[in-house]
Amino acid sequence: MPTASHYRCPCCGAALVFSSQSQQLSCDSCGNTFPLETLQAVADAQASNEAGDEMTWAPQENPGFSGAESSQLKAYRCEACGAEILADATTAATACVYCGNPSILPGVLSGAYRPDAVLPFQKSREEAMAALQKHCRGKRLLPRGFMDASQLEKITGIYIPFWLFEAEAEADCTYNATRTHSHREGQYQVTRTDHFLLHRGGRMAFSQVPVNGSQKADDTMMESIEPFAPTEAKEFHVGYLSGFQAQRHDLDAQACEPRANERIRQSVASVMASTVHGYATVAPAKTHIALEHGRARQVLLPVWLLNTRWRDKTYTFAMNGQTGKFIGDLPTDRGRFLEYLLGIALGIGLGGTALVYLLLTMGVMG
Amino acid sequence: MMKRLLPLLLALLLCAPCALSEMERVVDPSNVLTADTEARLTEKIQKIADQYQFDVVILNIGDIGSYTTYDFAADYYDYGGYGYGETHDGIMLLLVTDTRDYYLMNTGSAERIFKDSVLTDIEDDILPYLRKNRYEEAEELFVQKVENRLEAVTPLGRAKRLFPLLMIVGAGIALIVVFSMKAGMKSVRRKRGAANYIQDGSFRLDRSQDIFLYSTTTRRRIETQSGPRIGGSGGGGGFTGHSGTHHTGHGGKF
Numbered sequence: 125m126p127t128a129s130h131y132r133c134p135c136c137g138a139a140l141v142f143s144s145q146s147q148q149l150s151c152d153s154c155g156n157t158f159p160l161e162t163l164q165a166v167a168d169a170q171a172s173n174e175a176g177d178e179m180t181w182a183p184q185e186n187p188g189f190s191g192a193e194s195s196q197l198k199a200y201r202c203e204a205c206g207a208e209i210l211a212d213a214t215t216a217a218t219a220c221v222y223c224g225n226p227s228i229l230p231g232v233l234s235g236a237y238r239p240d241a242v243l244p245f246q247k248s249r250e251e252a253m254a255a256l257q258k259h260c261r262g263k264r265l266l267p268r269g270f271m272d273a274s275q276l277e278k279i280t281g282i283y284i285p286f287w288l289f290e291a292e293a294e295a296d297c298t299y300n301a302t303r304t305h306s307h308r309e310g311q312y313q314v315t316r317t318d319h320f321l322l323h324r325g326g327r328m329a330f331s332q333v334p335v336n337g338s339q340k341a342d343d344t345m346m347e348s349i350e351p352f353a354p355t356e357a358k359e360f361h362v363g364y365l366s367g368f369q370a371q372r373h374d375l376d377a378q379a380c381e382p383r384a385n386e387r388i389r390q391s392v393a394s395v396m397a398s399t400v401h402g403y404a405t406v407a408p409a410k411t412h413i414a415l416e417h418g419r420a421r422q423v424l425l426p427v428w429l430l431n432t433r434w435r436d437k438t439y440t441f442a443m444n445g446q447t448g449k450f451i452g453d454l455p456t457d458r459g460r461f462l463e464y465l466l467g468i469a470l471g472i473g474l475g476g477t478a479l480v481y482l483l484l485t486m487g488v489m490g
Numbered sequence: 491m492m493k494r495l496l497p498l499l500l501a502l503l504l505c506a507p508c509a510l511s512e513m514e515r516v517v518d519p520s521n522v523l524t525a526d527t528e529a530r531l532t533e534k535i536q537k538i539a540d541q542y543q544f545d546v547v548i549l550n551i552g553d554i555g556s557y558t559t560y561d562f563a564a565d566y567y568d569y570g571g572y573g574y575g576e577t578h579d580g581i582m583l584l585l586v587t588d589t590r591d592y593y594l595m596n597t598g599s600a601e602r603i604f605k606d607s608v609l610t611d612i613e614d615d616i617l618p619y620l621r622k623n624r625y626e627e628a629e630e631l632f633v634q635k636v637e638n639r640l641e642a643v644t645p646l647g648r649a650k651r652l653f654p655l656l657m658i659v660g661a662g663i664a665l666i667v668v669f670s671m672k673a674g675m676k677s678v679r680r681k682r683g684a685a686n687y688i689q690d691g692s693f694r695l696d697r698s699q700d701i702f703l704y705s706t707t708t709r710r711r712i713e714t715q716s717g718p719r720i721g722g723s724g725g726g727g728g729f730t731g732h733s734g735t736h737h738t739g740h741g742g743k744f
Binding site for chain 2: 259264301314319327334384395455465467477478485
């Protein structure tokens with residue numbers, strides 16, 4: 125069974141986690157912080173000196189996971205407490221359910237699954253919790269007691285695998301357009317409509333269009349926390365994952381291409397249409413887009429996921445771990461909805477009537 | 491001349507002598523009203539006068555000689571000293587029972603309150619009764635309609651009339667506000683495009699061509715307004731009585 129690795133403090137031996145503030149690995153036990161390069165050097169030095177004990181047992185015959193199970197589920201051993209960690213095949217980093225030790229699961233992000241880059245967390249767990257409070261504040265239709273009674277079930281900092289697409293788009297668009305002129309001839313209003321065929325051609329470059337590469341992460345939710353600024357991404361190093369969860373992609377670049385194309389097509393059409401001026405009506409006729417120098421690279425992007433439970437229903441919120449953009453649908457209280465509806469309607473009806481009466485009495489209104 | 495004025499003098503004698511508060515406002519030499527109805531109408535008219543400072547006069551007379559109905563009504567009202575305030579605010583219903591003529595006459599503020607359309611409404615309501623010689627019901631209805639109209643043009647009445655409209659406006663605004671609040675509860679939305687990821691300054695428009703294809707022409711005849719509308723029967727315009735007071739009114743046969 126492979127062993128889940130993690131970074132241990134060279135000073136006190138406690139587990140290290142990646143700090144979004146210092147952008148280094150920090151030790152909660154002794155308070156020291158270490159750059160990734162230092163820890164890598166320490167790990168290399170220790171590896172050359174370590175000679176493992178040989179304490180082998182004769183394992184009992186076990187049928188093991190079935191073929192389908194083993195492709196979906198992997199077992200790892202926690203390096204800190206020795207417990208067995210079960211994780212699905214796409215989990216790249218997690219925490220031990222017994223000792224809470226952050227564990228990076230070996231091999232999951234190797235080979236074709238190795239990301240090209242990682243955008244480290246810049247927002248902390250506390251900031252995510254504060255953002256949830258702020259998100260609910262001032263929402264007048266939120267059920268009374270939602271903030272107090274709902275329970276934060278889970279808050280997870282997770283690296284989601286995204287494919288970032290970049291390409292130059294060469295576009296040719298045609299439009300049917302009309303221009304009208306109207307004048308009077310005796311008893312007649314004469315309207316002349318000129319019909320045109322418009323052609324616009326040009327190019328633009330798209331950089332790092334993100335498409336969610338994980339089937340587990342909700343596409344709409346992931347798009348809602350955009351934009352990310354992947355230019356700040358670092359070269360991939362497993363140390364960035366320490367203390368967070370991480371997934372490897374289960375949708376390859378080819379599977380994500382249709383969504384990238386759809387978004388690029390939409391934006392190209394919009395930009396090209398903005399170059400058409402001076403017509404009464406404009407209707408798109410044909411749009412042809414050719415992508416050049418297209419490529420996709422795999423990047424882990426930071427996301428905070430929060431689950432709250434209220435009245436037997438789970439509400440999921442997400443925060444962009446880089447920018448802090450927070451999203452999540454909130455429940456609407458039907459009673460408060462009606463209260464506001466009737467309150468405003470009656471307020472305007474009765475208040476307006478009283479105002480009219482007052483103005484008429486004062487002689488301000490005729 | 492004396493013969494011409496006789497009906498007027500007789501009618502005036504019936505309500506003289508008196509100060510405004512004591513003047514008879516229901517004058518019935520034709521005897522088409524019972525004493526009870528006359529008393530009831532008088533009481534109601536007095537109540538209107540007290541509440542709105544507005545005079546209501548009813549005269550049922552058999553014959554007005556060679557007078558026109560509007561001249562007779564104007565002279566009776568003006569020389570009888572009816573009307574409140576400097577503008578002699580009030581309305582009068584004249585019924586000539588022998589010739590079956592009627593005239594509704596406004597004075598002072600009544601000209602503004604009882605416009606042509608309002609007088610037409612009153613006529614439409616009372617004429618069916620008059621045609622059946624049900625004078626009492628017609629006159630009671632007349633007084634009631636006058637009171638309703640006076641109530642409707644008070645600040646409270648006008649505000650009340652606006653209430654349903656304001657409630658509809660309020661409901662419309664409330665729906666817009668509440669649904670925008672509800673939309674604010676939803677923040678999970680799919681992105682439409684990739685505008686955030688277009689490289690700054692990368693857009694270049696290389697080809698731009700506007701090709702004229704053809705023209706279409708439509709001709710629409712301009713509708714001209716038809717001639718001025720003809721007014722209602724009996725003359726709806728204003729006139730000045732012999733006393734010099736201005737009146738408006740409606741009249742005709744029943």
